[in-house]
Amino acid sequence: MSLAVLKSRALAGMEAPEVSVEVHLANGLPAFAIVGLPDTEVKEARHRVQAAIISCGFDMPNQRITVNLAPADLPKESGRLDLPIALGILAASGQIPTTPLDDYEFAGELSLTGELRPIPGALAMAFAMRRHANRGSKQRAFILPLANAAEAALVSGVAIYPAASLVQVCGHFLSTDGSAALPRHQTAPEPEAGGYPDLSDVKGQTIAKRGLEIAAAGRHNLLFVGPPGAGKSMLALRLAGLLPPMTDDEALEAAAVQSLAGCFDAARWMRRPFRAPHHTASGPALVGGGGTPRPGEISLAHGGVLFLDELAEFDRRVLEVLRQPMETGMVTVSRASHHADFPARFQLIAAMNPCPCGYHGHDSGKCKCTSETIHRYQSRISGPLLDRMDLLIHVNPLTTDELEREATTDASPEIARRVARAFTRQLERQGKSNQQLGTREVERLCKLDPASKAMLRESMKQFNWSARAYHRVQRVARTIADLDGSRSIEEKHLKEAIQYRRGLDVTK
Structure with missing residues (x-):
């Protein structure tokens, strides 16, 4: 048979649409063409595939080889299509059987020796396979490189068969008695306990720890x-x-997001992500980008923490790209031909100095910055971002004395238990964290007594808060x-929440 069709997948954000790899052999001058909107990495597959087939002891057909990657309007990238292309050539030339190929999907980059190298997005591909089967x-x-087996096995309901090489x-498919059949991968990674820095290592800083x-x-x-x-970074x-x-x-x-990257x-596995990009990071590095969109730092922090140290040193235009994802928990990276959606429900923690020299308000008197210089420095952080x-x-x-004194703070596991109890109360009451409450939900779930309402109105007037800040104080309370x-929210709870909303103050 001179035609073989195999299944694989491309990546489009968190989606992994199906790709049909059609391989046709025809008489004529020897040639090897790949069509179907391949990028440079996919076009280069013909060299890797040819060398891998020969290195593994198979015959490379001396014919006109056409590989079509359908659908033609879907961009294809990376080396994940090497394996299905190589298998398609071997099947079309009669060196392996074609009948069982339709029961599998394939992905893997080939080395020149035929070894299979890991690919990005294996978890997203397995997710897509399960979704399509459910429909x-x-x-x-799913046959894929050995190095990707652990992540793909996290998706239940998909049979994973890892392989180390094209020969395997x-x-x-050539084994008649099953002796050379690939073993099915069964074990998903077990979560590791602990591993986080302990808050009891930090001396003093009672307010910051609270x-x-x-x-x-x-x-x-x-x-x-x-x-x-x-101790700002140590706390964060x-x-x-x-x-x-x-x-x-x-x-x-x-x-899945980490797999794409x-x-x-x-x-x-099962540990909260913690991402801390350098202050020289660009906008695309934070939100994602590239010719074929890839997740940025805010998506890699999804479900965990995004830490921006030296916040005022970031380019202001870079910081502004955080505003929309902080509200929506999603980021859309658009390009001329296509776009990709990535989740970005992260918790932002940032640290900055109060002035260019860093010592404004310090008892040592080291700071010689003028009020104008301090104001200009702090103004690098826009009002809308501070508002969030x-x-x-x-x-x-x-x-x-505080440095020499023994630390008396509760250890992180004890604090985490209190946090878990409070978070459970939120889930039982509203099904999500307090930070995610909408305006109407704040009015319904964060009700204040008359005295507390008066206190909040006075604080809003005194500190010139926006409506967003007004509701955020209620969420914190x-x-x-x-x-x-x-x-219910008591007066003491609201007072403490107001104290955490003072903001930057150049006169301090």
């Missing part, structure tokens, strides 16, 4: 402001260890009440 499509097994895959606990309980955004060496690194455990759906979605680590921060906490440097085990 009534044919249920197929061909042996699977702010971390509140932020973790309600999934609120948090900004630390303070001089160098005050401990937030992920305080967050509630991930659900299976959250973990799978976060792992090729950075999935089975050892970090739920807690704004000043972190003061420790005294010598609701979280404080949840930590306290209170059904």
Whole structure:
């Protein structure tokens, strides 16, 4: 038979649409053409495939080879199509049987020796296979590189057959007694306990630690402001260890995004992502981009924490791209030919100095910055972005006595248990975190007594808050009440929430 058709998948954001790899052999001058909107990596597959077939002891047909990747209007990228193209050539030339190929989908990049190299997006491809089977499509097994087996096996209901080389895959189809058949992968990675930095390592900073606990309980955004060496980064690194455990759906979605970027680590399964891009990062690096859209840092932080250290050193235009995803939990990367949607439900924690030299408000008197210089520096953070921060906490440097004193803070696991209890109350009440409450939900679930309402109105007038800030204070107060085990928001809860909303103050 001179024609063979195999199934694989492309990637379009979190989707993995099906691709038919059609291989046709014809008489004529030897040639090898790949059509169907392939990018450079796919076009180069002909060289890898030819060398791999010969290295594995098979015959490379001396004919006109045409490979069509359908549908033709769907962009195809990366080396994941190497394996189905090679198998298609071998099947079309009669070197392996064609009958069983329709029961499988294939993906894998080939080395020149025929070894299979890992590919990005294996988890997203397995997800798509399960979705299509649930819609009534044919249920197929998945043959892919050995290195991708652990992530693909996270998707239940899909038969995973990992292989180390093209020879192994061909042996699977050539074996008559089953001795060379590929073993089905059964084991998904087990979550590892612990591994987070402990908050008890941080001395002093009682207010900042309390702010971390509140932020973790309600999934609120948090900004630390303070001089160098005050412990802002040390505190931020401990937030992920305080967050509630991930659900299976959250973990799978976060792992799928990491798989698309090729950075999935089975050892970090079920652990909250923590991303900390450098302040020189570009807009596309944060939100995603590329000719074929790839997830950025905000999507890689999905379900976890995005930490922006030295916030004022980021390009202001780069920071502005965070505003919409912070509200919607989703980012759309658009290109001329297509677009891709990525989840971006992250918790933002940031840290910055109060002035260019960093020592404004420090008792040492080191700061020589003028009020105008300080104001210009702090203005690098736009009002709309600051408005989306739920807690704004000043972190003061420790005294010598505090440094020498033994740390007395509760350990992270104990704080995490309090956070988990508060978060459970939120799920039972509204099915989501307090940070995600809409305006009408805030009015219904964050009711205040008359005295508290008057206090909040006065604070709004005094600090010139926006309507968004007004509702964010109520959400934080609701979280404080949840930590306290209170059904209603009391005056003390609102007072504490207002204290965390003071914002930047150049006169301090």
